[in-house]
Amino acid sequence: MIAQSIDISNxxxxxxxxxxxxxxxxxxxxxxxxxxxNEKTNVVWTVRFDDxxxxxxxxxxxxxxxxxxxxxAWHIGGHSAEAVRLVQEMLDTTLESNHESV
Numbered sequence: 367m368i369a370q371s372i373d374i375s376n377x378x379x380x381x382x383x384x385x386x387x388x389x390x391x392x393x394x395x396x397x398x399x400x401x402x403x404n405e406k407t408n409v410v411w412t413v414r415f416d417d418x419x420x421x422x423x424x425x426x427x428x429x430x431x432x433x434x435x436x437x438x439a440w441h442i443g444g445h446s447a448e449a450v451r452l453v454q455e456m457l458d459t460t461l462e463s464n465h466e467s468v
């Protein structure tokens with residue numbers, strides 16, 4: 367599965383569809399550096415998956431005082447719960463392969 371970072375403006379119409387429990391560092395390892403927002407979220411990743419639907423997912427914190435660095439229930443936005451499944455699958459696959467190569 368391939369995920370490509372896209373501009374946050376391409377996430378129009380997405381809404382909360384679930385959560386993924388992971389760390390900030392793991393998100394950076396898998397999806398790269400986030401966009402800093404300073405609004406109701408501190409950071410956000412916006413990605414489009416290379417599946418047949420070109421699923422868009424946003425990964426973000428919500429109304430936290432600072433960026434959560436430990437394990438956190440990151441909010442997943444999308445048009446369907448498929449966004450949550452794909453984010454979790456990408457995390458599991460990438461982190462597992464990184465762990466095996468160490």
